[in-house]
Amino acid sequence: MSRFWSATVRALQPYVPGEQPKLPNLVKLNTNENPYGPSPRALEAMRGEIGDSLRLYPDPESTRLREAIAALHGDIAPAQVFVGNGSDEVLAHAFLALLKHEQPILFPDITYSFYPVYCKLYGIDFRAVPLDDSFALRVADYAQPNGGIIFPNPNAPTGRALPLADIEALLKANPDSVVVVDEAYIDFGGESAVALVNHHPNLLVVHTFSKSRSLAGLRVGFAVGHVDLIDALNRVKNSFNSYPLDRLAIAGATAAIEDREWFERTRQAVIRTRGTLTRDLESLGFEVLPSAANFVFARHPRHDAAQTAQALRQRGIIVRHFKLPRIEQFLRITVGTDEQCALLASALREIVGA
Numbered sequence: 001m002s003r004f005w006s007a008t009v010r011a012l013q014p015y016v017p018g019e020q021p022k023l024p025n026l027v028k029l030n031t032n033e034n035p036y037g038p039s040p041r042a043l044e045a046m047r048g049e050i051g052d053s054l055r056l057y058p059d060p061e062s063t064r065l066r067e068a069i070a071a072l073h074g075d076i077a078p079a080q081v082f083v084g085n086g087s088d089e090v091l092a093h094a095f096l097a098l099l100k101h102e103q104p105i106l107f108p109d110i111t112y113s114f115y116p117v118y119c120k121l122y123g124i125d126f127r128a129v130p131l132d133d134s135f136a137l138r139v140a141d142y143a144q145p146n147g148g149i150i151f152p153n154p155n156a157p158t159g160r161a162l163p164l165a166d167i168e169a170l171l172k173a174n175p176d177s178v179v180v181v182d183e184a185y186i187d188f189g190g191e192s193a194v195a196l197v198n199h200h201p202n203l204l205v206v207h208t209f210s211k212s213r214s215l216a217g218l219r220v221g222f223a224v225g226h227v228d229l230i231d232a233l234n235r236v237k238n239s240f241n242s243y244p245l246d247r248l249a250i251a252g253a254t255a256a257i258e259d260r261e262w263f264e265r266t267r268q269a270v271i272r273t274r275g276t277l278t279r280d281l282e283s284l285g286f287e288v289l290p291s292a293a294n295f296v297f298a299r300h301p302r303h304d305a306a307q308t309a310q311a312l313r314q315r316g317i318i319v320r321h322f323k324l325p326r327i328e329q330f331l332r333i334t335v336g337t338d339e340q341c342a343l344l345a346s347a348l349r350e351i352v353g354a
């Protein structure tokens with residue numbers, strides 16, 4: 001705290017990202033990064049962008065990238081696509097542009113912990129709606145006056161997916177609110193709500209390149225929705241930073257979208273390993289929530305989660321533990337390579353088997 005801080009800054013409660021340790025050789029299963037590298041075509045495109053052109057500003061509209069994203073989704077026009085510097089930035093703009101109204105917004109009590117941070121930043125009132133006892137989102141619980149609704153699908157950190165029919169019911173029950181579906185993990189399971197965008201002008205779907213496209217370090221995310229929603233995001237963007245994506249990001253992300261084969265191969269590998277990891281954890285006595293994401297959320301009936309995380313750390317493996325009500329006995333474990341997950345399983349065998 002300093003006397004130079006504004007009242008706004010004094011009141012902030014910033015998000016705390018998962019640890020990015022400096023130690024080499026750790027098995028890093030704590031921030032849901034993809035264990036496989038980015039598309040080689042994306043890397044090549046970025047290398048090709050390094051040169052004299054970096055003297056010039058990038059395309060403020062990222063037109064090439066938005067066209068590639070639109071083409072990927074079929075009946076979506078480039079004008080229905082917004083891109084930003086990571087989906088966190090896209091989400092931030094959505095909070096200010098579309099979720100700041102008289103009524104409080106709604107999101108699950110257990111969800112991406114950045115949502116309440118944005119609410120605080122922008123002065124948005126919110127109400128946390130409890131997930132049910134099996135950590136599933138019940139659409140009926142959202143039948144209450146609201147200024148908007150946001151949730152990840154699959155949810156984080158639970159990994160549970162909500163069926164598309166439930167999302168459609170939510171949209172129909174809330175025609176006067178914007179519903180933001182944060183699909184950071186959708187490529188690892190679940191059905192994308194992008195298919196509903198042309199039928200529901202109140203739906204905004206947000207995606208990231210950080211997880212399924214293995215480009216967390218590049219910081220690219222996007223939103224798909226009705227042009228009126230996209231216009232709102234553009235108004236915020238052009239009042240904040242008109243060049244959010246640099247030349248490397250535009251080139252790399254566009255090539256990553258176009259490399260469908262790499263995308264398919266790596267996401268299927270993650271999905272396969274998730275199955276093995278789930279079975280290994282269950283055989284050690286863990287309860288594992290059904291996951292449609294690139295992580296699993298698991299608890300052991302007889303072993304404290306914080307202690308288990310600590311014991312794993314001593315063995316050079318890091319996973320995520322949230323010291324939060326209802327989930328403090330869970331560990332969130334990112335699906336790594338088969339080798340990394342086998343190391344995790346054998347470390348856990350020592351820890352919980354003892």
Ligand SMILES: *Cc1c(COP(=O)(O)O)cnc(C)c1O
Pocket residue numbers: 085086087088089112152156182184207208209210216219220221
């Ligand atoms: C990882 C994640 C994001 C942020 O993605 P970036 O594009 O890296 O900013 C957004 N929402 C959820 C639920 C996430 O897990």
